[in-house]
Amino acid sequence: xxxxxxxxxxxxxxxxxxxxxxxxxxxxxxxxxxxxxxxxxxxxxxxxxxxxxxxxxxxxxxxxxxxxxxxxxxxxxxxxxxxxxxxxxxxxxxxxxxxxxxxxxxxxxxxxxxxxxxxxxxxxxxxxxxxxxxxxxxxxxxxxxxxxxxxxxxxxxxxxxxxxxxxxxxxxxxxxxxxxxxxxxxxxxxxxxxxxxxxxxxxxxxxxxxxxxxxxxxxxxxxxxxxxxxxxxxxxxxxxxxxxxxxxxxxxxxxxxxxxxxxxxxxxxxxxxxxxxxxxxxxxxxxxxxxxxxxxxxxxxxxxxxxxxxxxxxxxxxxxxxxxxxxxxxxxxxxxxxxxxxxxxxxxxxxxxxxxxxxxxxxxxxxxxxxxxxxxxxxxxxxxxxxxxxxxxxxxxxxxxxxxxxxxxxxxxxxxxxxxxxxxxxxxxxxxxxxxxxxxxxxxxxxxxxxxxxxxxxxxxxxxxxxxxxxxxxxxxxxxxxxxxxxxxx
Amino acid sequence: xxxxxxxxxxxxxxxxxxxxxxxxxxxxxxxxxxxxxxxxxxxxxxxxxxxxxxxxxxxxxxxxxxxxxxxxxxxxxxxxxxxxxxxxxxxxxxxxxxxxxxxxxxxxxxxxxxxxxxxxxxxxxxxxxxxxxxxxxxxxxxxxxxxxxxxxxxxxxxxxxxxxxxxxxxxxxxxxxxxxxxxxxxxxxxxxxxxxxxxxxxxxxxxxxxxxxxxxxxxxxxxxxxxxxxxxxxxxxxxx
Numbered sequence: 001x002x003x004x005x006x007x008x009x010x011x012x013x014x015x016x017x018x019x020x021x022x023x024x025x026x027x028x029x030x031x032x033x034x035x036x037x038x039x040x041x042x043x044x045x046x047x048x049x050x051x052x053x054x055x056x057x058x059x060x061x062x063x064x065x066x067x068x069x070x071x072x073x074x075x076x077x078x079x080x081x082x083x084x085x086x087x088x089x090x091x092x093x094x095x096x097x098x099x100x101x102x103x104x105x106x107x108x109x110x111x112x113x114x115x116x117x118x119x120x121x122x123x124x125x126x127x128x129x130x131x132x133x134x135x136x137x138x139x140x141x142x143x144x145x146x147x148x149x150x151x152x153x154x155x156x157x158x159x160x161x162x163x164x165x166x167x168x169x170x171x172x173x174x175x176x177x178x179x180x181x182x183x184x185x186x187x188x189x190x191x192x193x194x195x196x197x198x199x200x201x202x203x204x205x206x207x208x209x210x211x212x213x214x215x216x217x218x219x220x221x222x223x224x225x226x227x228x229x230x231x232x233x234x235x236x237x238x239x240x241x242x243x244x245x246x247x248x249x250x251x252x253x254x255x256x257x258x259x260x261x262x263x264x265x266x267x268x269x270x271x272x273x274x275x276x277x278x279x280x281x282x283x284x285x286x287x288x289x290x291x292x293x294x295x296x297x298x299x300x301x302x303x304x305x306x307x308x309x310x311x312x313x314x315x316x317x318x319x320x321x322x323x324x325x326x327x328x329x330x331x332x333x334x335x336x337x338x339x340x341x342x343x344x345x346x347x348x349x350x351x352x353x354x355x356x357x358x359x360x361x362x363x364x365x366x367x368x369x370x371x372x373x374x375x376x377x378x379x380x381x382x383x384x385x386x387x388x389x390x391x392x393x394x395x396x397x398x399x400x401x402x403x404x405x406x407x408x409x410x411x412x413x414x415x416x417x418x419x420x421x422x423x424x425x426x427x428x429x430x431x432x433x434x435x436x437x438x439x440x441x442x443x444x445x446x447x448x449x450x451x452x453x454x455x456x457x458x459x460x461x462x463x464x465x466x467x468x469x470x471x472x473x474x475x476x477x478x479x480x481x482x483x484x485x486x487x488x489x490x
Numbered sequence: 491x492x493x494x495x496x497x498x499x500x501x502x503x504x505x506x507x508x509x510x511x512x513x514x515x516x517x518x519x520x521x522x523x524x525x526x527x528x529x530x531x532x533x534x535x536x537x538x539x540x541x542x543x544x545x546x547x548x549x550x551x552x553x554x555x556x557x558x559x560x561x562x563x564x565x566x567x568x569x570x571x572x573x574x575x576x577x578x579x580x581x582x583x584x585x586x587x588x589x590x591x592x593x594x595x596x597x598x599x600x601x602x603x604x605x606x607x608x609x610x611x612x613x614x615x616x617x618x619x620x621x622x623x624x625x626x627x628x629x630x631x632x633x634x635x636x637x638x639x640x641x642x643x644x645x646x647x648x649x650x651x652x653x654x655x656x657x658x659x660x661x662x663x664x665x666x667x668x669x670x671x672x673x674x675x676x677x678x679x680x681x682x683x684x685x686x687x688x689x690x691x692x693x694x695x696x697x698x699x700x701x702x703x704x705x706x707x708x709x710x711x712x713x714x715x716x717x718x719x720x721x722x723x724x725x726x727x728x729x730x
Binding site for chain 2: 115118120121123126127131135136
């Protein structure tokens with residue numbers, strides 16, 4: 001047991017014995033996280049403002065943003081390391097990448113959260129979208145902005161630490177790796193607790209600031225039902241092809257624009273040649289597919305378990321208000337824990353096998369799903385609850401017929417957001433600890449400078465994440481049309 | 491300051507959504523006279539608000555045009571000569587009453603005028619509430635603040651889309667009594683959408699009774715000297 005759990009005394013002793021080292025590492029990681037937090041949120045604000053000002057580009061911007069968000073951080077890290085060279089650049093960029101998409105979604109909801117009469121008011125004075133954005137939408141989006149910043153704080157810390165896992169010289173991530181390799185349980189625990197403490201402090205500080213400014217707590221539900229419309233299959237195919245071309249052109253264009261060396265900055269044509277037309281293409285494809293399959297067999301059970309347990313516990317606690325008062329504040333607080341930083345602890349406890357990895361994926365998904373679903377269950381209109389009470393309906397009947405349909409949009413929003421989160425968890429765990437799957441393949445290819453395979457693995461994982469995301473969106477659309485059509489309107 | 495006549499020529503609007511097209515307004519020709527307050531009354535969903543939004547330039551007509559003097563609604567709005575009050579007051583919750591009223595001048599690209607803003611707040615009966623936020627006001631008080639915001643830019647054309655629809659009858663009577671002189675005394679042209687025959691008679695110089703959707707003008711009534719709410723209600727019943 002002493003190899004799994006560190007006692008509070010041991011942790012305190014470790015902190016005192018390594019105070020200088022820990023404080024320098026914490027300062028380095030916090031700096032990277034803070035800069036990534038800033039850049040990620042500024043990018044999110046820019047993208048959200050862009051889709052509000054130019055609604056025609058919304059689908060393309062959203063898909064491009066999603067594709068970039070689906071790039072596995074553990075693979076992006078080594079590539080960025082080569083591009084940036086030594087320094088904090090990769091950590092800052094990974095922190096920004098971990099932050100910008102959720103902030104973009106939240107700000108997009110916030111900038112839209114204005115009554116039509118406010119936009120009509122602006123138009124009646126001949127004011128355009130820019131003035132409406134500056135005068136009305138920006139201020140109206142503040143609650144969502146604060147909520148986005150709250151979620152972004154642990155995400156930025158997580159991104160910075162993943163960046164440090166993949167080849168930095170300093171920081172808490174580097175110390176984590178050292179402690180893990182030395183089987184230093186006290187060190188691993190101390191660093192995980194330190195990362196958690198900093199993230200939670202920032203999370204609660206932003207919450208307190210929000211409560212002071214807004215006179216209310218920031219909203220807990222950030223992602224809204226998907227706004228994409230049902231289309232005929234041929235139209236969906238055409239739009240998917242258009243988006244694929246856009247992604248490939250952007251990929252190639254960025255590489256050329258920054259004149260990145262083709263040795264490490266592979267273009268789409270290089271990957272095509274490596275996987276399709278090259279001399280060893282078939283064997284490369286087999287290697288990639290075997291690793292991907294291994295990863296997916298661990299991701300899917302963890303993903304489904306995290307979603308199911310999160311939604312299930314939300315339903316249970318909502319049926320018993322006393323339980324809800326006890327559990328939900330803890331769940332909201334635990335949502336702020338950068339789970340990946342605790343992955344080494346879970347691996348210590350559960351081992352390097354499938355159970356450990358599946359558990360990490362499930363835990364990563366569990367808390368955000370629980371909070372979102374509990375909040376979704378509370379969205380049941382008061383009049384509907386009164387109606388059930390007036391018929392003397394029991395808790396289960398009310399749950400099944402009124403509360404679950406009200407929860408569905410929040411559940412599906414969680415299911416979509418959980419896909420990149422789950423893949424991040426599984427690849428990081430494979431990279432750090434288990435030596436299996438596509439995370440391990442990426443670690444190996446990064447260390448042997450096999451950039452063709454590294455880019456192929458990155459692209460394969462991003463494509464898989466995108467397919468899963470779009471599939472979840474399609475299921476969401478069908479289910480919500482049937483059970484919660486009034487909640488799917490833009 | 492007297493505005494210009496508003497001429498609607500062959501004005502029609504059809505809404506195309508995911509379902510079948512919904513014609514909201516039959517092609518209609520009507521002139522709203524400068525300096526007058528005209529009320530549009532008719533059954534729910536008949537297209538009154540659509541007509542008002544077309545005059546405001548908030549909707550694009552399917553057919554026909556709206557001309558205000560030699561200008562389009564967009565041109566009038568651009569030079570800050572148009573103001574509109576909505577059903578829900580549309581006050582920005584983070585601004586005080588004074589901030590919301592002053593916003594009317596800012597949006598109309600006019601210089602700030604604190605004296606005028608305070609005078610308007612006083613004239614709509616909100617003295618002492620200048621620094622309160624909308625959440626601290628009653629529904630009637632919010633509508634008073636919304637009307638003050640409209641008047642702050644001293645518009646040539648005032649559009650009122652059921653601004654008192656959500657307040658109780660007593661407050662509504664008080665608003666109908668207190669507020670119209672504020673724009674009538676300046677000779678502002680006003681268009682009012684309302685469900686209430688009594689309100690139309692209390693506020694307007696002229697009442698147009700519209701048919702159920704798509705709206706057509708079924709009666710054109712002059713209020714003074716002796717039109718009664720009963721006569722307007724009779725015209726409404728006939729139009730339905």
